Amino acid sequence: MPAYAASTRTAAPQARIPAGYLAMQGSAALGRSALADDRGGTRRTFAKGEELFAEGEAADFFYQVVSGTVRVCKLLSDGRRQIDAFQLAGDIFGLENGAEHRFTAEAVEETVVLAFRRGRFANLLHDNPAFGDQLMTSMITSLERAQDHMVLLGRKTAQEKIATFLMDMAGRLAKGDRLDLPMQRTDIADHLGLTIETVSRTLTQMVRDGLIKLGAAGRTITLTDKLALQQLNG
């Protein structure tokens, strides 16, 4: 039984925001999802570390991120943790077949989401095909990300994992070559199937090799050699 890295929950316990107002002013951070608002999503805000829902809870709602970052994770009985994905602005998650959530979702930083009540898909799809289309597209996107991530977890070296992660986050958060990671080392480690020590060491090595630069807090990363990083993706 190796590698466990259960993050110490910084979260306030379960301080669920009690279902906000429907008012939807603009939502600048959102892209393609003006539709979502029309479907009557309820806006909710979660503090850093707070839990949106836990494994085993009733799955009455699914969510779309407006701003911030959510980590979606599963735990083994002895505390080993795997973060399946980080959900950023626009991403949809928490849709289940069964009655219960099969994973936990927590806010990595202050995060705003839209919560949608789950109905029968058939009805949903029939009433608003465009939203159904968006949902299906979103599910397929999640699946594609999951498939790419399985290659990473199953077959890539630590260096390749970090390179892939950095390029992926750069693509999704992109502001030039400067990357501001919202999550800490523990989260990165649990996402990539590594330990925090290995994450740290690999990043340090990449600095030595001139691939990246690390900001003071360790959260700001400048990709100085994207080409080399890209070649490490496999």
Place this chain on the structure above:
Amino acid sequence: MPAYAASTRTAAPQARIPAGYLAMQGSAALGRSALADDRGGTRRTFAKGEELFAEGEAADFFYQVVSGTVRVCKLLSDGRRQIDAFQLAGDIFGLENGAEHRFTAEAVEETVVLAFRRGRFANLLHDNPAFGDQLMTSMITSLERAQDHMVLLGRKTAQEKIATFLMDMAGRLAKGDRLDLPMQRTDIADHLGLTIETVSRTLTQMVRDGLIKLGAAGRTITLTDKLALQQLNG
């Protein structure tokens, strides 16, 4: 660059069966999917090792397994391979957002599938909400499996990986405690992020520990201690 286990392709090169007849007699092996036939899926048969489609090919069709087994996999440039999933009777796969397939699908054994022409989801969902519902459910199921598999790949030991795999396959192929695996060691290894040697050694050890019995060909496995195997799932 470790761990590569690119399987030697036994496959006949690209001998695509030329789009069969629409006749759909009963399809006993299928469960819930009588609907599928009504949607005009085209029946196709693939020989052991044959390729249904490859990464990068036009994604004009998606598929549902009628009988047999399909492996869905991705390759890194140097040949390392990850099998994302095994698709068994009833499973739907190959649905993409983009115009091209993002992974390869190959028949593990003689396999019969239904091929569906992909249209705009919106139309599809609107025309036949029940089929849309089935599709959405199927996508969510795939995603759930992928999430469970990421925990396995990222955080489980070799022994736990094998135990989980055996219990999973038993649940899907179940005929009592006797399990007839359709795939070879190479496929199992590439699915679990291991090498064939480790798969073999771990199985041998499980025999010694009295958890399983191995048939002569190595493909038939009897689960003699399901409880212990279950406890190894984490």
Place this chain on the structure above:
DNA sequence: CGGTAGCTTGATGCGAGTCAACCCATGTGG
């Protein structure tokens, strides 16, 4: 009966995990 594909077994090595300090920034209370 020889060739080969798939599986198993053994000896050895390495990449990443484990254990343990240590650093630094931030926050808090006396």
Place this chain on the structure above:
DNA sequence: CCACATGGGTTGACTCGCATCAAGCTACCG
């Protein structure tokens, strides 16, 4: 304002699980 605690990150020494390399075994097939 300083002493101290705390959380997040880095670094080093050592260990170990699984990969690698290399035979050998068995069943099947021409």
